[in-house]
Amino acid sequence: MDRERLIRIFDRQAADYDRKREDPKQRRWRQKLIGSAQGEVLELAVGAGANFPFYPTDVRITAADFSSAMLERAEKAAHDHRLNADFICKDLEDMSFPAHSFDTIVSTLSLCSYRNPSGMLAKMNRWCKPGGTILLMEHGLGSRVLVTTLQRALNPLLYRIYGCHHTRDIIGLVRESGIQIRRAERYSLNMVHLIWAQPQEQQL
Ligand SMILES: C[S@@+](CC[C@H](N)C(=O)[O-])C[C@H]1O[C@@H](n2cnc3c(N)ncnc32)[C@H](O)[C@@H]1O
Numbered sequence: 001m002d003r004e005r006l007i008r009i010f011d012r013q014a015a016d017y018d019r020k021r022e023d024p025k026q027r028r029w030r031q032k033l034i035g036s037a038q039g040e041v042l043e044l045a046v047g048a049g050a051n052f053p054f055y056p057t058d059v060r061i062t063a064a065d066f067s068s069a070m071l072e073r074a075e076k077a078a079h080d081h082r083l084n085a086d087f088i089c090k091d092l093e094d095m096s097f098p099a100h101s102f103d104t105i106v107s108t109l110s111l112c113s114y115r116n117p118s119g120m121l122a123k124m125n126r127w128c129k130p131g132g133t134i135l136l137m138e139h140g141l142g143s144r145v146l147v148t149t150l151q152r153a154l155n156p157l158l159y160r161i162y163g164c165h166h167t168r169d170i171i172g173l174v175r176e177s178g179i180q181i182r183r184a185e186r187y188s189l190n191m192v193h194l195i196w197a198q199p200q201e202q203q204l
Contacts, residue, residue, distance in 0.1 A: 001163070003091060006113070007066050009163040014048060014069035021050040021077075029187065030054050030108065033135050033194050039103030042127060044092055044120070045110035046070070049077030052085075059104070061085040064092055093119060100129045108137040111173065112164040121177035128199040134179055136195040140170035143190040151191075170195075 020026065034054035043051065046063035047070045055061065061078070063085055065071050071087050078085040088095075093116060105124045111117045124134050141148050151166045158166055170193045174181060178200030185194040 001159070003066070006163050009161075010047075010065075010067040010113075011069040013162070014067065014073055017048040017050065017070065018073050021048060021053075025187075026050065027053075029137055029192070029194055032185075033108075033137050033196070034106065036133060036135055036196060037104040037106060038133070040101070041104045041106060042097070042102040043106040044124075045107065045113065046074045046087075047109070049074030051106060051108055052077040052081045052083055055081070055083060057082070059084070062088065062102075064088040064090060064095065066091045092123075096123075097127045099126050100132075101127050102132060103129055104133045104135065106135045108135075109139060109164075111136070111138045111170060112140065112166070112168060117168060117173055118177060121173060121179060125177060125179055125199045130199065130201060132199060134195075134197040134199060136170075136174070136193065136197065138168075138170045138195070139166070139188075139192045140168040141166070141191070142188075147189050147191070166191075 030051050031054045034051045037055055037059050039059065041059045041061045043061055043063045046065045061083055063074060068089050071089055075087055093114060105128045114120045128134055141151055155165060155167045174195060180198045180200060181195055182198060183196040
């Protein structure tokens with residue numbers, strides 16, 4: 001799908017994402033994960049800022065998304081939660097930061113929508129400081145045959161409606177990227193993954 005169409009799909013869902021921030025299950029997962037953020041934080045594809053209630057108050061956040069409608073809501077959420085945050089409205093797949101810019105990189109429910117998820121994981125690896133933290137809450141292909149069959153059958157339709165793939169092998173993609181998983185938890189029929197990780201050690 002081309003970028004402009006994808007942006008329109010997410011712009012249209014901004015109000016829904018604003019409401020979904022109240023979902024108790026998601027709040028629990030976000031709280032568990034986001035409390036590990038520290039220092040200079042990059043939040044990728046921030047959406048409506050559903051993670052904002054859970055950041056420690058002393059972090060400095062750079063948040064990016066290509067949907068201006070999502071960012072409007074995220075800016076309001078940052079203000080409500082008194083967070084020190086800057087916002088960038090851009091396609092992350094075309095963006096670059098100097099290597100080792102951030103102490104923490106956060107990506108929640110985003111690997112499903114990138115056109116090149118491996119490319120984005122490589123960027124996380126590069127942009128995170130050595131010994132820094134990469135925090136992921138991502139959904140993908142489950143592990144039970146009945147579930148995965150349904151996911152595969154519905155994926156083309158769901159992608160056209162929501163701009164989001166349901167068949168990505170999250171753990172496989174993260175492992176292939178070289179990112180070092182320190183801790184992982186699975187929920188919702190193993191479709192949702194919470195991952196605490198560190199970047200791969202790299203020679204520049
Ligand atoms: C499923 S939503 C998740 C939002 C948020 N991370 C959360 O946890 O609620 C996916 C978000 O990724 C953004 N997005 C998808 N592809 C992007 C890209 N290439 N560059 C920037 N933002 C992107 C969409 O605009 C949308 O806000």
